[in-house]
Amino acid sequence: MRSNTKATAVTFDGVTKAFGSVVAVDNISFTIEAVTLVTLLGPSGCGKTTTLRLIAGLEMVTGGRVLIGETDVTRTPATERDVSMVFQSYALFPHMTVLENVAYGLHVSGLAKAEAQARAEDGLDLVGLKGYGARLPSELSGGQQQRVAVARALVLEPQVLLFDEPLSNLDAKLRRRVREEIRELQQNLGTTSVYVTHDQEEALAVSDRIIVMKNAAIAQQGTPRELYEEPANTFVATFIGDANLVNVEIIEVHGEWASVRIGSIDKTLPSRGLKAGVAKAAIRPEALLLSPQPSVDGMASGVLKATYLGSHMEYTVDSPLGELFVIDSRMAQAIPVGATVSVRLADQGVTLIRE
Structure with a gap:
Protein backbone atom coordinates (compact mmCIF):
# COMPACT_ATOMS: atom_id res chain seq x y z
CA MET A 1 0.00 0.00 0.00
CA ARG A 2 1.41 3.38 -0.95
CA SER A 3 1.74 6.53 1.13
CA ASN A 4 -1.56 8.39 1.42
CA THR A 5 -1.30 11.37 -0.92
CA LYS A 6 -4.86 12.43 -0.06
CA ALA A 7 -4.14 13.16 3.61
CA THR A 8 -5.38 16.61 4.51
CA ALA A 9 -6.13 18.91 7.44
CA VAL A 10 -9.27 18.98 9.60
CA THR A 11 -10.57 22.30 10.94
CA PHE A 12 -13.26 23.03 13.51
CA ASP A 13 -14.43 26.65 13.43
CA GLY A 14 -16.56 27.53 16.47
CA VAL A 15 -18.29 24.13 16.49
CA THR A 16 -21.14 23.45 18.90
CA LYS A 17 -23.19 20.28 19.23
CA ALA A 18 -26.26 20.13 21.46
CA PHE A 19 -28.59 17.23 22.13
CA GLY A 20 -31.69 19.11 23.24
CA SER A 21 -30.67 21.14 26.27
CA VAL A 22 -27.42 19.19 26.75
CA VAL A 23 -24.38 20.80 25.13
CA ALA A 24 -21.91 18.03 24.24
CA VAL A 25 -19.43 20.26 22.36
CA ASP A 26 -19.31 23.95 23.21
CA ASN A 27 -17.90 26.38 20.62
CA ILE A 28 -14.57 24.65 20.01
CA SER A 29 -11.99 25.58 17.37
CA PHE A 30 -8.85 23.73 16.32
CA THR A 31 -6.87 22.62 13.27
CA ILE A 32 -5.43 19.14 12.82
CA GLU A 33 -2.59 19.46 10.32
CA ALA A 34 -2.25 17.01 7.45
CA VAL A 35 -0.16 13.89 8.06
CA THR A 36 -0.27 14.25 11.86
CA LEU A 37 -1.85 12.12 14.56
CA VAL A 38 -3.84 14.22 17.02
CA THR A 39 -5.49 12.75 20.10
CA LEU A 40 -8.70 13.98 21.71
CA LEU A 41 -8.13 13.23 25.39
CA GLY A 42 -10.36 13.65 28.38
CA PRO A 43 -12.57 11.94 30.96
CA SER A 44 -15.87 10.28 30.11
CA GLY A 45 -18.54 12.77 29.06
CA CYS A 46 -16.12 15.55 28.08
CA GLY A 47 -17.19 15.60 24.40
CA LYS A 48 -14.25 13.85 22.74
CA THR A 49 -16.24 11.04 21.08
CA THR A 50 -18.91 13.47 19.92
CA THR A 51 -16.15 15.58 18.36
CA LEU A 52 -14.85 12.52 16.51
CA ARG A 53 -18.37 11.69 15.27
CA LEU A 54 -18.75 15.27 14.03
CA ILE A 55 -15.62 14.79 11.90
CA ALA A 56 -17.02 11.52 10.56
CA GLY A 57 -20.43 13.00 9.82
CA LEU A 58 -22.14 10.55 12.17
CA GLU A 59 -23.44 13.62 14.02
CA MET A 60 -24.26 17.00 12.52
CA VAL A 61 -23.18 20.26 14.17
CA THR A 62 -25.62 22.61 15.86
CA GLY A 63 -23.42 25.61 15.07
CA GLY A 64 -20.07 26.40 13.48
CA ARG A 65 -18.22 24.80 10.58
CA VAL A 66 -16.25 21.60 9.91
CA LEU A 67 -13.70 21.59 7.09
CA ILE A 68 -11.71 18.70 5.64
CA GLY A 69 -8.94 20.34 3.69
CA GLU A 70 -10.47 23.39 2.02
CA THR A 71 -13.88 21.73 1.70
CA ASP A 72 -16.72 22.73 4.05
CA VAL A 73 -18.32 19.40 5.02
CA THR A 74 -20.54 20.82 7.77
CA ARG A 75 -23.71 19.52 6.08
CA THR A 76 -22.11 16.67 4.13
CA PRO A 77 -23.40 13.22 5.17
CA ALA A 78 -21.02 10.56 6.44
CA THR A 79 -21.26 8.51 3.23
CA GLU A 80 -19.86 11.42 1.22
CA ARG A 81 -16.95 12.27 3.51
CA ASP A 82 -13.61 10.71 2.66
CA VAL A 83 -12.95 9.40 6.17
CA SER A 84 -12.68 5.94 7.74
CA MET A 85 -13.22 4.98 11.38
CA VAL A 86 -11.77 2.21 13.53
CA PHE A 87 -14.35 1.47 16.20
CA GLN A 88 -13.85 0.44 19.80
CA SER A 89 -15.86 -2.74 19.18
CA TYR A 90 -13.94 -3.58 15.96
CA ALA A 91 -17.34 -4.07 14.19
CA LEU A 92 -16.13 -7.06 12.16
CA PHE A 93 -18.69 -9.23 10.36
CA PRO A 94 -18.51 -12.62 12.15
CA HIS A 95 -19.77 -14.63 9.14
CA MET A 96 -17.14 -13.16 6.76
CA THR A 97 -13.52 -14.21 6.52
CA VAL A 98 -10.81 -11.78 7.53
CA LEU A 99 -10.06 -11.01 3.86
CA GLU A 100 -13.75 -10.43 3.11
CA ASN A 101 -13.98 -8.06 6.10
CA VAL A 102 -11.04 -6.01 4.88
CA ALA A 103 -12.33 -5.93 1.29
CA TYR A 104 -15.91 -5.08 2.25
CA GLY A 105 -15.63 -1.30 1.96
CA LEU A 106 -13.83 -1.62 -1.36
CA HIS A 107 -16.64 -3.78 -2.75
CA VAL A 108 -19.25 -1.29 -1.54
CA SER A 109 -17.36 1.54 -3.25
CA GLY A 110 -17.63 -0.34 -6.56
CA LEU A 111 -14.07 -1.62 -6.94
CA ALA A 112 -13.64 -4.73 -9.09
CA LYS A 113 -13.46 -7.95 -7.08
CA ALA A 114 -9.90 -8.86 -8.11
CA GLU A 115 -8.52 -5.41 -7.30
CA ALA A 116 -10.44 -5.26 -4.01
CA GLN A 117 -9.00 -8.61 -2.98
CA ALA A 118 -5.47 -7.59 -3.94
CA ARG A 119 -5.71 -4.36 -1.94
CA ALA A 120 -7.20 -6.25 1.00
CA GLU A 121 -4.28 -8.69 0.95
CA ASP A 122 -1.88 -5.73 0.87
CA GLY A 123 -3.70 -4.27 3.85
CA LEU A 124 -3.38 -7.48 5.85
CA ASP A 125 0.31 -7.67 4.99
CA LEU A 126 0.72 -4.09 6.19
CA VAL A 127 -0.69 -4.88 9.64
CA GLY A 128 1.28 -8.12 9.98
CA LEU A 129 -1.56 -10.54 9.19
CA LYS A 130 -0.43 -11.94 5.86
CA GLY A 131 -1.81 -15.47 5.49
CA TYR A 132 -4.71 -14.88 7.89
CA GLY A 133 -7.23 -13.94 5.18
CA ALA A 134 -9.13 -17.25 5.18
CA ARG A 135 -9.79 -17.24 8.93
CA LEU A 136 -12.93 -16.02 10.65
CA PRO A 137 -12.70 -13.17 13.18
CA SER A 138 -13.59 -15.61 15.98
CA GLU A 139 -10.35 -17.48 15.24
CA LEU A 140 -8.22 -14.42 15.99
CA SER A 141 -7.05 -12.86 19.24
CA GLY A 142 -8.32 -9.45 20.33
CA GLY A 143 -5.16 -7.75 19.10
CA GLN A 144 -5.39 -9.48 15.73
CA GLN A 145 -9.05 -8.47 15.37
CA GLN A 146 -8.08 -4.87 16.08
CA ARG A 147 -5.45 -5.02 13.35
CA VAL A 148 -8.07 -6.37 10.91
CA ALA A 149 -10.24 -3.35 11.73
CA VAL A 150 -7.27 -1.04 11.10
CA ALA A 151 -6.53 -2.77 7.77
CA ARG A 152 -10.16 -2.43 6.68
CA ALA A 153 -10.00 1.32 7.31
CA LEU A 154 -6.56 1.78 5.73
CA VAL A 155 -7.33 0.05 2.40
CA LEU A 156 -9.89 2.77 1.63
CA GLU A 157 -7.01 5.27 1.65
CA PRO A 158 -9.14 7.97 3.28
CA GLN A 159 -8.25 11.63 3.68
CA VAL A 160 -8.71 11.23 7.43
CA LEU A 161 -8.49 8.11 9.60
CA LEU A 162 -10.42 8.12 12.89
CA PHE A 163 -9.79 5.91 15.93
CA ASP A 164 -12.49 5.64 18.62
CA GLU A 165 -10.85 4.21 21.79
CA PRO A 166 -9.32 1.44 19.63
CA LEU A 167 -7.36 -0.28 22.40
CA SER A 168 -9.82 -0.27 25.28
CA ASN A 169 -10.70 -3.96 24.86
CA LEU A 170 -7.08 -5.14 25.01
CA ASP A 171 -4.96 -6.03 28.02
CA ALA A 172 -2.18 -3.68 29.12
CA LYS A 173 0.77 -5.39 27.38
CA LEU A 174 -1.14 -5.81 24.12
CA ARG A 175 -2.33 -2.18 24.25
CA ARG A 176 1.26 -1.01 24.34
CA ARG A 177 2.26 -3.17 21.37
CA VAL A 178 -0.77 -2.32 19.21
CA ARG A 179 -0.50 1.41 19.89
CA GLU A 180 3.12 1.28 18.68
CA GLU A 181 1.94 -0.51 15.53
CA ILE A 182 -0.78 2.09 14.90
CA ARG A 183 1.69 4.94 15.34
CA GLU A 184 4.24 3.31 13.02
CA LEU A 185 1.58 2.71 10.36
CA GLN A 186 0.35 6.29 10.59
CA GLN A 187 3.86 7.66 10.14
CA ASN A 188 4.81 5.27 7.33
CA LEU A 189 1.61 5.88 5.35
CA GLY A 190 1.38 9.60 6.05
CA THR A 191 -2.27 9.59 7.09
CA THR A 192 -4.05 12.36 8.94
CA SER A 193 -5.36 10.60 12.02
CA VAL A 194 -7.61 11.61 14.90
CA TYR A 195 -7.46 9.36 17.94
CA VAL A 196 -9.83 9.33 20.92
CA THR A 197 -8.82 7.95 24.30
CA HIS A 198 -9.20 8.61 28.02
CA ASP A 199 -5.81 6.97 28.65
CA GLN A 200 -3.18 9.69 29.21
CA GLU A 201 -0.20 7.37 28.71
CA GLU A 202 -1.63 6.17 25.40
CA ALA A 203 -2.13 9.76 24.27
CA LEU A 204 1.42 10.75 25.20
CA ALA A 205 2.82 7.71 23.36
CA VAL A 206 1.08 8.05 19.98
CA SER A 207 0.40 11.75 19.43
CA ASP A 208 1.99 14.59 17.54
CA ARG A 209 -0.44 16.87 19.36
CA ILE A 210 -3.08 16.39 22.06
CA ILE A 211 -6.34 18.27 22.54
CA VAL A 212 -7.42 17.94 26.18
CA MET A 213 -11.17 18.34 26.66
CA LYS A 214 -13.19 19.08 29.77
CA ASN A 215 -16.91 19.78 30.07
CA ALA A 216 -17.47 20.02 26.28
CA ALA A 217 -14.66 22.56 25.80
CA ILE A 218 -10.92 22.54 25.12
CA ALA A 219 -8.87 22.81 28.32
CA GLN A 220 -5.53 22.95 26.47
CA GLN A 221 -3.93 21.77 23.25
CA GLY A 222 -0.29 21.24 22.38
CA THR A 223 2.46 18.67 21.99
CA PRO A 224 2.75 15.91 24.60
CA ARG A 225 5.83 17.62 26.05
CA GLU A 226 4.09 21.03 26.23
CA LEU A 227 1.09 19.59 28.05
CA TYR A 228 3.20 17.60 30.50
CA GLU A 229 5.78 20.30 31.23
CA GLU A 230 3.60 23.41 30.85
CA PRO A 231 0.03 22.56 31.92
CA ALA A 232 -2.30 25.52 31.56
CA ASN A 233 -4.38 24.79 34.67
CA THR A 234 -4.84 22.38 37.55
CA PHE A 235 -7.11 20.09 35.51
CA VAL A 236 -4.49 19.50 32.81
CA ALA A 237 -1.69 19.23 35.38
CA THR A 238 -3.47 16.41 37.23
CA PHE A 239 -5.04 14.71 34.18
CA ILE A 240 -1.82 14.48 32.15
CA GLY A 241 0.29 12.41 34.51
Whole structure:
Protein backbone atom coordinates (compact mmCIF):
# COMPACT_ATOMS: atom_id res chain seq x y z
CA MET A 1 0.00 0.00 0.00
CA ARG A 2 1.41 3.38 -0.95
CA SER A 3 1.74 6.53 1.13
CA ASN A 4 -1.56 8.39 1.42
CA THR A 5 -1.30 11.37 -0.92
CA LYS A 6 -4.86 12.43 -0.06
CA ALA A 7 -4.14 13.16 3.61
CA THR A 8 -5.38 16.61 4.51
CA ALA A 9 -6.13 18.91 7.44
CA VAL A 10 -9.27 18.98 9.60
CA THR A 11 -10.57 22.30 10.94
CA PHE A 12 -13.26 23.03 13.51
CA ASP A 13 -14.43 26.65 13.43
CA GLY A 14 -16.56 27.53 16.47
CA VAL A 15 -18.29 24.13 16.49
CA THR A 16 -21.14 23.45 18.90
CA LYS A 17 -23.19 20.28 19.23
CA ALA A 18 -26.26 20.13 21.46
CA PHE A 19 -28.59 17.23 22.13
CA GLY A 20 -31.69 19.11 23.24
CA SER A 21 -30.67 21.14 26.27
CA VAL A 22 -27.42 19.19 26.75
CA VAL A 23 -24.38 20.80 25.13
CA ALA A 24 -21.91 18.03 24.24
CA VAL A 25 -19.43 20.26 22.36
CA ASP A 26 -19.31 23.95 23.21
CA ASN A 27 -17.90 26.38 20.62
CA ILE A 28 -14.57 24.65 20.01
CA SER A 29 -11.99 25.58 17.37
CA PHE A 30 -8.85 23.73 16.32
CA THR A 31 -6.87 22.62 13.27
CA ILE A 32 -5.43 19.14 12.82
CA GLU A 33 -2.59 19.46 10.32
CA ALA A 34 -2.25 17.01 7.45
CA VAL A 35 -0.16 13.89 8.06
CA THR A 36 -0.27 14.25 11.86
CA LEU A 37 -1.85 12.12 14.56
CA VAL A 38 -3.84 14.22 17.02
CA THR A 39 -5.49 12.75 20.10
CA LEU A 40 -8.70 13.98 21.71
CA LEU A 41 -8.13 13.23 25.39
CA GLY A 42 -10.36 13.65 28.38
CA PRO A 43 -12.57 11.94 30.96
CA SER A 44 -15.87 10.28 30.11
CA GLY A 45 -18.54 12.77 29.06
CA CYS A 46 -16.12 15.55 28.08
CA GLY A 47 -17.19 15.60 24.40
CA LYS A 48 -14.25 13.85 22.74
CA THR A 49 -16.24 11.04 21.08
CA THR A 50 -18.91 13.47 19.92
CA THR A 51 -16.15 15.58 18.36
CA LEU A 52 -14.85 12.52 16.51
CA ARG A 53 -18.37 11.69 15.27
CA LEU A 54 -18.75 15.27 14.03
CA ILE A 55 -15.62 14.79 11.90
CA ALA A 56 -17.02 11.52 10.56
CA GLY A 57 -20.43 13.00 9.82
CA LEU A 58 -22.14 10.55 12.17
CA GLU A 59 -23.44 13.62 14.02
CA MET A 60 -24.26 17.00 12.52
CA VAL A 61 -23.18 20.26 14.17
CA THR A 62 -25.62 22.61 15.86
CA GLY A 63 -23.42 25.61 15.07
CA GLY A 64 -20.07 26.40 13.48
CA ARG A 65 -18.22 24.80 10.58
CA VAL A 66 -16.25 21.60 9.91
CA LEU A 67 -13.70 21.59 7.09
CA ILE A 68 -11.71 18.70 5.64
CA GLY A 69 -8.94 20.34 3.69
CA GLU A 70 -10.47 23.39 2.02
CA THR A 71 -13.88 21.73 1.70
CA ASP A 72 -16.72 22.73 4.05
CA VAL A 73 -18.32 19.40 5.02
CA THR A 74 -20.54 20.82 7.77
CA ARG A 75 -23.71 19.52 6.08
CA THR A 76 -22.11 16.67 4.13
CA PRO A 77 -23.40 13.22 5.17
CA ALA A 78 -21.02 10.56 6.44
CA THR A 79 -21.26 8.51 3.23
CA GLU A 80 -19.86 11.42 1.22
CA ARG A 81 -16.95 12.27 3.51
CA ASP A 82 -13.61 10.71 2.66
CA VAL A 83 -12.95 9.40 6.17
CA SER A 84 -12.68 5.94 7.74
CA MET A 85 -13.22 4.98 11.38
CA VAL A 86 -11.77 2.21 13.53
CA PHE A 87 -14.35 1.47 16.20
CA GLN A 88 -13.85 0.44 19.80
CA SER A 89 -15.86 -2.74 19.18
CA TYR A 90 -13.94 -3.58 15.96
CA ALA A 91 -17.34 -4.07 14.19
CA LEU A 92 -16.13 -7.06 12.16
CA PHE A 93 -18.69 -9.23 10.36
CA PRO A 94 -18.51 -12.62 12.15
CA HIS A 95 -19.77 -14.63 9.14
CA MET A 96 -17.14 -13.16 6.76
CA THR A 97 -13.52 -14.21 6.52
CA VAL A 98 -10.81 -11.78 7.53
CA LEU A 99 -10.06 -11.01 3.86
CA GLU A 100 -13.75 -10.43 3.11
CA ASN A 101 -13.98 -8.06 6.10
CA VAL A 102 -11.04 -6.01 4.88
CA ALA A 103 -12.33 -5.93 1.29
CA TYR A 104 -15.91 -5.08 2.25
CA GLY A 105 -15.63 -1.30 1.96
CA LEU A 106 -13.83 -1.62 -1.36
CA HIS A 107 -16.64 -3.78 -2.75
CA VAL A 108 -19.25 -1.29 -1.54
CA SER A 109 -17.36 1.54 -3.25
CA GLY A 110 -17.63 -0.34 -6.56
CA LEU A 111 -14.07 -1.62 -6.94
CA ALA A 112 -13.64 -4.73 -9.09
CA LYS A 113 -13.46 -7.95 -7.08
CA ALA A 114 -9.90 -8.86 -8.11
CA GLU A 115 -8.52 -5.41 -7.30
CA ALA A 116 -10.44 -5.26 -4.01
CA GLN A 117 -9.00 -8.61 -2.98
CA ALA A 118 -5.47 -7.59 -3.94
CA ARG A 119 -5.71 -4.36 -1.94
CA ALA A 120 -7.20 -6.25 1.00
CA GLU A 121 -4.28 -8.69 0.95
CA ASP A 122 -1.88 -5.73 0.87
CA GLY A 123 -3.70 -4.27 3.85
CA LEU A 124 -3.38 -7.48 5.85
CA ASP A 125 0.31 -7.67 4.99
CA LEU A 126 0.72 -4.09 6.19
CA VAL A 127 -0.69 -4.88 9.64
CA GLY A 128 1.28 -8.12 9.98
CA LEU A 129 -1.56 -10.54 9.19
CA LYS A 130 -0.43 -11.94 5.86
CA GLY A 131 -1.81 -15.47 5.49
CA TYR A 132 -4.71 -14.88 7.89
CA GLY A 133 -7.23 -13.94 5.18
CA ALA A 134 -9.13 -17.25 5.18
CA ARG A 135 -9.79 -17.24 8.93
CA LEU A 136 -12.93 -16.02 10.65
CA PRO A 137 -12.70 -13.17 13.18
CA SER A 138 -13.59 -15.61 15.98
CA GLU A 139 -10.35 -17.48 15.24
CA LEU A 140 -8.22 -14.42 15.99
CA SER A 141 -7.05 -12.86 19.24
CA GLY A 142 -8.32 -9.45 20.33
CA GLY A 143 -5.16 -7.75 19.10
CA GLN A 144 -5.39 -9.48 15.73
CA GLN A 145 -9.05 -8.47 15.37
CA GLN A 146 -8.08 -4.87 16.08
CA ARG A 147 -5.45 -5.02 13.35
CA VAL A 148 -8.07 -6.37 10.91
CA ALA A 149 -10.24 -3.35 11.73
CA VAL A 150 -7.27 -1.04 11.10
CA ALA A 151 -6.53 -2.77 7.77
CA ARG A 152 -10.16 -2.43 6.68
CA ALA A 153 -10.00 1.32 7.31
CA LEU A 154 -6.56 1.78 5.73
CA VAL A 155 -7.33 0.05 2.40
CA LEU A 156 -9.89 2.77 1.63
CA GLU A 157 -7.01 5.27 1.65
CA PRO A 158 -9.14 7.97 3.28
CA GLN A 159 -8.25 11.63 3.68
CA VAL A 160 -8.71 11.23 7.43
CA LEU A 161 -8.49 8.11 9.60
CA LEU A 162 -10.42 8.12 12.89
CA PHE A 163 -9.79 5.91 15.93
CA ASP A 164 -12.49 5.64 18.62
CA GLU A 165 -10.85 4.21 21.79
CA PRO A 166 -9.32 1.44 19.63
CA LEU A 167 -7.36 -0.28 22.40
CA SER A 168 -9.82 -0.27 25.28
CA ASN A 169 -10.70 -3.96 24.86
CA LEU A 170 -7.08 -5.14 25.01
CA ASP A 171 -4.96 -6.03 28.02
CA ALA A 172 -2.18 -3.68 29.12
CA LYS A 173 0.77 -5.39 27.38
CA LEU A 174 -1.14 -5.81 24.12
CA ARG A 175 -2.33 -2.18 24.25
CA ARG A 176 1.26 -1.01 24.34
CA ARG A 177 2.26 -3.17 21.37
CA VAL A 178 -0.77 -2.32 19.21
CA ARG A 179 -0.50 1.41 19.89
CA GLU A 180 3.12 1.28 18.68
CA GLU A 181 1.94 -0.51 15.53
CA ILE A 182 -0.78 2.09 14.90
CA ARG A 183 1.69 4.94 15.34
CA GLU A 184 4.24 3.31 13.02
CA LEU A 185 1.58 2.71 10.36
CA GLN A 186 0.35 6.29 10.59
CA GLN A 187 3.86 7.66 10.14
CA ASN A 188 4.81 5.27 7.33
CA LEU A 189 1.61 5.88 5.35
CA GLY A 190 1.38 9.60 6.05
CA THR A 191 -2.27 9.59 7.09
CA THR A 192 -4.05 12.36 8.94
CA SER A 193 -5.36 10.60 12.02
CA VAL A 194 -7.61 11.61 14.90
CA TYR A 195 -7.46 9.36 17.94
CA VAL A 196 -9.83 9.33 20.92
CA THR A 197 -8.82 7.95 24.30
CA HIS A 198 -9.20 8.61 28.02
CA ASP A 199 -5.81 6.97 28.65
CA GLN A 200 -3.18 9.69 29.21
CA GLU A 201 -0.20 7.37 28.71
CA GLU A 202 -1.63 6.17 25.40
CA ALA A 203 -2.13 9.76 24.27
CA LEU A 204 1.42 10.75 25.20
CA ALA A 205 2.82 7.71 23.36
CA VAL A 206 1.08 8.05 19.98
CA SER A 207 0.40 11.75 19.43
CA ASP A 208 1.99 14.59 17.54
CA ARG A 209 -0.44 16.87 19.36
CA ILE A 210 -3.08 16.39 22.06
CA ILE A 211 -6.34 18.27 22.54
CA VAL A 212 -7.42 17.94 26.18
CA MET A 213 -11.17 18.34 26.66
CA LYS A 214 -13.19 19.08 29.77
CA ASN A 215 -16.91 19.78 30.07
CA ALA A 216 -17.47 20.02 26.28
CA ALA A 217 -14.66 22.56 25.80
CA ILE A 218 -10.92 22.54 25.12
CA ALA A 219 -8.87 22.81 28.32
CA GLN A 220 -5.53 22.95 26.47
CA GLN A 221 -3.93 21.77 23.25
CA GLY A 222 -0.29 21.24 22.38
CA THR A 223 2.46 18.67 21.99
CA PRO A 224 2.75 15.91 24.60
CA ARG A 225 5.83 17.62 26.05
CA GLU A 226 4.09 21.03 26.23
CA LEU A 227 1.09 19.59 28.05
CA TYR A 228 3.20 17.60 30.50
CA GLU A 229 5.78 20.30 31.23
CA GLU A 230 3.60 23.41 30.85
CA PRO A 231 0.03 22.56 31.92
CA ALA A 232 -2.30 25.52 31.56
CA ASN A 233 -4.38 24.79 34.67
CA THR A 234 -4.84 22.38 37.55
CA PHE A 235 -7.11 20.09 35.51
CA VAL A 236 -4.49 19.50 32.81
CA ALA A 237 -1.69 19.23 35.38
CA THR A 238 -3.47 16.41 37.23
CA PHE A 239 -5.04 14.71 34.18
CA ILE A 240 -1.82 14.48 32.15
CA GLY A 241 0.29 12.41 34.51
CA ASP A 242 0.50 12.82 38.27
CA ALA A 243 1.19 16.19 39.86
CA ASN A 244 1.51 17.58 43.36
CA LEU A 245 -0.38 20.89 43.50
CA VAL A 246 1.13 23.17 46.14
CA ASN A 247 0.78 26.77 47.27
CA VAL A 248 3.84 28.92 46.54
CA GLU A 249 4.81 32.57 46.73
CA ILE A 250 6.09 34.52 43.75
CA ILE A 251 8.61 36.91 45.32
CA GLU A 252 9.30 38.99 42.21
CA VAL A 253 8.95 38.81 38.43
CA HIS A 254 11.58 39.79 35.88
CA GLY A 255 9.94 39.55 32.47
CA GLU A 256 9.58 35.87 31.57
CA TRP A 257 11.13 34.63 34.82
CA ALA A 258 9.93 34.63 38.42
CA SER A 259 11.67 34.12 41.74
CA VAL A 260 9.47 31.64 43.61
CA ARG A 261 9.51 30.38 47.18
CA ILE A 262 8.35 26.78 47.47
CA GLY A 263 8.26 25.91 51.15
CA SER A 264 11.80 26.72 52.24
CA ILE A 265 13.23 26.37 48.72
CA ASP A 266 13.85 29.33 46.40
CA LYS A 267 13.60 28.57 42.71
CA THR A 268 13.55 30.52 39.43
CA LEU A 269 10.72 29.45 37.13
CA PRO A 270 9.06 30.74 33.93
CA SER A 271 6.59 33.40 35.12
CA ARG A 272 3.87 32.40 32.61
CA GLY A 273 2.31 35.86 32.85
CA LEU A 274 1.81 35.73 36.61
CA LYS A 275 2.55 38.57 39.03
CA ALA A 276 4.10 38.65 42.49
CA GLY A 277 1.97 37.11 45.22
CA VAL A 278 0.43 33.80 46.21
CA ALA A 279 0.22 31.24 43.40
CA LYS A 280 0.04 27.51 42.73
CA ALA A 281 2.68 25.23 41.29
CA ALA A 282 2.52 21.71 39.89
CA ILE A 283 5.39 19.44 40.92
CA ARG A 284 5.76 16.15 39.04
CA PRO A 285 6.46 13.14 41.31
CA GLU A 286 9.77 12.42 39.58
CA ALA A 287 10.90 16.03 40.20
CA LEU A 288 11.00 15.41 43.96
CA LEU A 289 14.44 14.12 44.96
CA LEU A 290 14.78 12.30 48.28
CA SER A 291 17.97 12.10 50.28
CA PRO A 292 18.51 10.53 53.71
CA GLN A 293 21.04 13.27 54.45
CA PRO A 294 20.00 16.82 55.47
CA SER A 295 20.41 19.38 52.70
CA VAL A 296 20.53 23.18 52.74
CA ASP A 297 18.44 23.30 49.54
CA GLY A 298 15.88 20.76 50.74
CA MET A 299 12.90 20.41 53.08
CA ALA A 300 13.00 18.02 56.03
CA SER A 301 10.16 15.50 55.58
CA GLY A 302 8.98 12.16 56.92
CA VAL A 303 8.25 9.05 54.85
CA LEU A 304 4.64 7.99 55.40
CA LYS A 305 4.36 5.26 52.74
CA ALA A 306 6.83 3.30 50.62
CA THR A 307 5.66 1.03 47.79
CA TYR A 308 7.81 -1.25 45.64
CA LEU A 309 6.60 -1.43 42.02
CA GLY A 310 9.38 -3.32 40.28
CA SER A 311 10.72 -0.55 38.06
CA HIS A 312 10.50 2.18 40.71
CA MET A 313 9.55 3.09 44.26
CA GLU A 314 6.59 5.26 45.17
CA TYR A 315 6.65 7.29 48.35
CA THR A 316 4.26 9.53 50.22
CA VAL A 317 6.12 12.05 52.34
CA ASP A 318 4.88 14.53 54.93
CA SER A 319 6.54 17.85 54.06
CA PRO A 320 6.11 21.53 54.96
CA LEU A 321 4.04 21.77 51.74
CA GLY A 322 1.74 18.96 52.87
CA GLU A 323 1.73 15.35 51.69
CA LEU A 324 3.72 14.84 48.49
CA PHE A 325 3.70 11.88 46.09
CA VAL A 326 7.20 10.88 44.94
CA ILE A 327 8.42 8.48 42.23
CA ASP A 328 12.02 7.33 42.68
CA SER A 329 13.86 4.98 40.27
CA ARG A 330 16.70 4.24 42.70
CA MET A 331 15.63 0.73 43.66
CA ALA A 332 18.84 -0.20 45.52
CA GLN A 333 18.40 2.72 47.93
CA ALA A 334 14.84 2.17 49.12
CA ILE A 335 13.92 4.34 52.10
CA PRO A 336 11.88 2.79 54.93
CA VAL A 337 8.63 4.16 56.31
CA GLY A 338 9.28 6.47 59.25
CA ALA A 339 12.62 7.70 57.98
CA THR A 340 13.41 11.41 57.85
CA VAL A 341 14.51 12.63 54.43
CA SER A 342 15.44 15.85 52.72
CA VAL A 343 13.25 16.69 49.72
CA ARG A 344 14.88 18.72 46.95
CA LEU A 345 13.49 19.89 43.61
CA ALA A 346 14.88 18.83 40.23
CA ASP A 347 15.62 21.38 37.52
CA GLN A 348 12.64 20.17 35.46
CA GLY A 349 9.13 19.17 36.42
CA VAL A 350 8.14 22.22 38.51
CA THR A 351 5.70 24.62 36.86
CA LEU A 352 3.69 27.64 37.92
CA ILE A 353 -0.02 27.14 37.17
CA ARG A 354 -1.86 29.85 35.32
CA GLU A 355 -5.49 29.52 36.42
